[in-house]
Amino acid sequence: MARRTKEEAEATRSRILDAAESEFQDHGVSGTSLEDIARTAGVTRGAIYWHFRDKGALFEAMMDRVVLPLETEMLRAGDPDITEPLLQVRQATMGALRAAVDDGQARRVLEIALHKVEYVDEMKGVRERRIACLVDRIQQLAAIFERAQAAGHIRLALPAVTAALGLHALLDGLLHNWMLDTQAFDLVGTGEALVDAYFRGLQATTPA
Structure with missing residues (x-):
């Protein structure tokens, strides 16, 4: 179970990074909010803060x-x-x-x-x-x-x-x-x- 939880966390982290990459390319870094990234990644803003400060x-x-x-x-x-x-x-x-x-x-x-x-x-x-x-x-x-x-x-x-x-x-x-x-x-x-x-x-x- 712990291994699965770790794998799920890594999968979520990768999905957030993929979403950030897409949003930054389309709208620029300053023009992209964490809400935009969360929406594209299909996660909450809190999930982003769990992985990145x-x-x-x-x-x-x-x-x-x-x-x-x-x-x-x-x-x-x-x-x-x-x-x-x-x-x-x-x-x-x-x-x-x-x-x-x-x-x-x-x-x-x-x-x-x-x-x-x-x-x-x-x-x-x-x-x-x-x-x-x-x-x-x-x-x-x-x-x-x-x-x-x-x-x-x-x-x-x-x-x-x-x-x-x-x-x-x-x-x-x-x-x-x-x-x-x-x-x-x-x-x-x-x-x-x-x-x-x-x-x-x-x-x-x-x-x-």
Whole structure:
């Protein structure tokens, strides 16, 4: 009985997250109330509060379902046992772009995160946590670049942190623009060409 109750609770939680994903995509995060989500999920507002303390926590849980799996490969690049960390970073970057194209849920959640959220009111705390995650991600990526340079795999023409910021900006910019019009360009093909050019450019010498 306890197992069934736990499974039912998980099923309800997933249904709430699915409803939030749908409502956020259709109406934006600020334009969606917990009542809207409860109605779409077929639950009470109290059921939402049983699983999530507020809309911000619900939003973050929705993001985690997609973002955490996408970041797994990038984090693996920091594993000391990975002998070619730059290759791992490239594969993780391309995996994120492919997921945006091929995985409907990943695309929906990225669209919400990039174009349908305003960090005001109950979302202010989410903004602060996302900034902290970004800083952590940049530091991890910079450490990977430094390790690759120490191993002789690359000779950076700029500080590792700057290189990490540049790669993040490249990926973020590609996703932002492609989400505005998914027919505008081939995200995977264009992304692969630009990412490879970026890695080559990291080793370029600065013109005199």
